Amino acid sequence: VEGSDFSFAHEIRVRFAETDAQGIAHHAAFLVWLEEARIAYLDRFTGGYEHIREEGYEALTTGVHLEYQCAAAFHDLLRIRTRCCGLRGARFRYEYRVERDGEVVADGYTTHATVDRATHRPTRVPAWLVDAISAAEERPAS
Amino acid sequence: VEGSDFSFAHEIRVRFAETDAQGIAHHAAFLVWLEEARIAYLDRFTGGYEHIREEGYEALTTGVHLEYQCAAAFHDLLRIRTRCCGLRGARFRYEYRVERDGEVVADGYTTHATVDRATHRPTRVPAWLVDAISAAEERPAS
Amino acid sequence: VEGSDFSFAHEIRVRFAETDAQGIAHHAAFLVWLEEARIAYLDRFTGGYEHIREEGYEALTTGVHLEYQCAAAFHDLLRIRTRCCGLRGARFRYEYRVERDGEVVADGYTTHATVDRATHRPTRVPAWLVDAISAAEERPAS
Amino acid sequence: VEGSDFSFAHEIRVRFAETDAQGIAHHAAFLVWLEEARIAYLDRFTGGYEHIREEGYEALTTGVHLEYQCAAAFHDLLRIRTRCCGLRGARFRYEYRVERDGEVVADGYTTHATVDRATHRPTRVPAWLVDAISAAEERPAS
Numbered sequence: 067v068e069g070s071d072f073s074f075a076h077e078i079r080v081r082f083a084e085t086d087a088q089g090i091a092h093h094a095a096f097l098v099w100l101e102e103a104r105i106a107y108l109d110r111f112t113g114g115y116e117h118i119r120e121e122g123y124e125a126l127t128t129g130v131h132l133e134y135q136c137a138a139a140f141h142d143l144l145r146i147r148t149r150c151c152g153l154r155g156a157r158f159r160y161e162y163r164v165e166r167d168g169e170v171v172a173d174g175y176t177t178h179a180t181v182d183r184a185t186h187r188p189t190r191v192p193a194w195l196v197d198a199i200s201a202a203e204e205r206p207a208s
Numbered sequence: 209v210e211g212s213d214f215s216f217a218h219e220i221r222v223r224f225a226e227t228d229a230q231g232i233a234h235h236a237a238f239l240v241w242l243e244e245a246r247i248a249y250l251d252r253f254t255g256g257y258e259h260i261r262e263e264g265y266e267a268l269t270t271g272v273h274l275e276y277q278c279a280a281a282f283h284d285l286l287r288i289r290t291r292c293c294g295l296r297g298a299r300f301r302y303e304y305r306v307e308r309d310g311e312v313v314a315d316g317y318t319t320h321a322t323v324d325r326a327t328h329r330p331t332r333v334p335a336w337l338v339d340a341i342s343a344a345e346e347r348p349a350s
Numbered sequence: 351v352e353g354s355d356f357s358f359a360h361e362i363r364v365r366f367a368e369t370d371a372q373g374i375a376h377h378a379a380f381l382v383w384l385e386e387a388r389i390a391y392l393d394r395f396t397g398g399y400e401h402i403r404e405e406g407y408e409a410l411t412t413g414v415h416l417e418y419q420c421a422a423a424f425h426d427l428l429r430i431r432t433r434c435c436g437l438r439g440a441r442f443r444y445e446y447r448v449e450r451d452g453e454v455v456a457d458g459y460t461t462h463a464t465v466d467r468a469t470h471r472p473t474r475v476p477a478w479l480v481d482a483i484s485a486a487e488e489r490p491a492s
Numbered sequence: 493v494e495g496s497d498f499s500f501a502h503e504i505r506v507r508f509a510e511t512d513a514q515g516i517a518h519h520a521a522f523l524v525w526l527e528e529a530r531i532a533y534l535d536r537f538t539g540g541y542e543h544i545r546e547e548g549y550e551a552l553t554t555g556v557h558l559e560y561q562c563a564a565a566f567h568d569l570l571r572i573r574t575r576c577c578g579l580r581g582a583r584f585r586y587e588y589r590v591e592r593d594g595e596v597v598a599d600g601y602t603t604h605a606t607v608d609r610a611t612h613r614p615t616r617v618p619a620w621l622v623d624a625i626s627a628a629e630e631r632p633a634s
Contacts, residue, residue: 087228088408131416186421237520
């Protein structure tokens with residue numbers, strides 16, 4: 067996958083608390099970073115996750131697939147290239163490439179479902195959110 | 209403080225994800241273990257935290273004081289000796305001694321306040337909970 | 351996949367710290383539980399992860415694939431059915447089914463590579479570990 | 493304590509993964525943020541924690557005291573006002589005030605000891621680090 071295909075990038079710095087006794091970032095920390103990248107994406111393009119919740123929706127994570135290409139170390143600055151794709155009904159998907167100085171550290175995707183915040187029942191991604199994401203993804207790549 | 213003064217003990221095993229690049233358990237992990245010990249204490253003596261929430265209460269953590277005497281390592285089996293004390297109005301306090309094979313690894317306390325679950329306003333610890341905790345603390349030490 | 355195909359099961363109880371503002375267990379917590387299940391598996395069948403490290407090996411996580419079928423809540427008791435398979439050279443794989451009262455909460459797999467602890471270079475899974483895992487997986491299912 | 497007394501401030505944004513089922517940031521997350529503030533402080537004034545480790549030292553956390561004045565919520569931008577004080581032999585201390593829009597969310601301190609990285613024995617804070625911290629703390633307050 068070409069890096070230029072990603073509509074968005076978010077940077078994080080590996081925290082000491084995120085390392086483990088192997089001296090590298092623990093693999094579960096990546097899921098937290100991907101979530102932070104999604105939140106930053108929503109902030110940038112859609113009015114933010116808080117807005118989505120206020121409108122009565124919640125987005126659940128229904129799956130994760132991640133491949134770790136090399137280790138990340140304490141204090142590494144990681145660039146999480148992110149795009150949202152595959153909106154269909156209540157479902158959508160984010161794809162990622164985590165890079166350090168252009169080198170791929172990990173890549174993969176997460177899948178999600180929109181639910182009604184009160185009932186937790188699946189509900190279509192609202193049209194305004196579909197439109198905001200489509201507009202974001204049709205932009206010239208950043 | 210004598211170990212025999214503690215009314216309760218809860219055991220945890222240090223997870224690999226809880227270690228850091230110093231090769232020891234990260235100091236923030238202790239707060240999660242103390243919370244697990246409080247939950248186990250409430251299960252044992254009061255009908256459980258879920259019951260407290262169902263009754264319309266929430267317990268907030270308002271303070272923490274912890275001194276680390278020595279490092280804990282991956283896979284260490286830690287015994288968290290725990291007692292609840294100082295109930296007054298909406299406030300109460302837990303004290304702890306974290307031990308490994310009888311050696312003190314850390315000790316300290318956390319402070320808490322009971323709030324109404326809906327309003328998050330401070331509200332007196334309910335009488336039934338005061339009674340359950342008093343009964344637990346007056347038992348012969350385990 | 352039939353539950354009877356899993357050679358091992360490990361139980362965890364969802365911690366309060368593992369929940370998030372959606373009121374359910376955060377999806378990243380599952381990776382920590384799967385790791386705890388792997389550690390317990392190694393304790394049971396191979397002499398433990400500490401032994402593997404003492405022998406000069408380290409096991410890296412190279413990938414994760416997990417599908418969340420339903421939410422887990424605070425205090426839920428989850429049974430993580432686990433098996434190790436696909437040992438080939440330096441690589442192996444664990445498969446999981448996370449259950450609550452027989453209901454599938456999540457399922458998936460993680461992939462791993464054995465490395466030399468000093469150099470972090472890939473190195474074949476040692477024969478004694480292959481043998482221990484083979485013996486575990488050929489047992490009648492528990 | 494006056495805010496103007498703090499030599500440094502570091503900002504963090506509350507992650508979704510750091511919230512819990514009470515709908516607020518979990519109290520253990522604060523320890524991770526304080527650590528991130530210390531790392532940023534060392535980056536700014538002393539050449540960074542990595543440099544300290546390369547010089548053969550490690551800094552252990554020996555204690556924490558934190559009082560939570562009010563809850564922090566998902567996505568809150570928190571300003572962690574930080575100063576280092578009380579260097580004596582191998583020991584030193586950081587003090588903090590966590591603010592949101594000028595409101596105090598939490599305050600407290602952590603205590604630390606410098607150890608030899610290889611032996612984990614206490615060892616005096618090296619003179620160059622004492623000097624760097626003294627210079628930082630004698631600056632006009634930021």
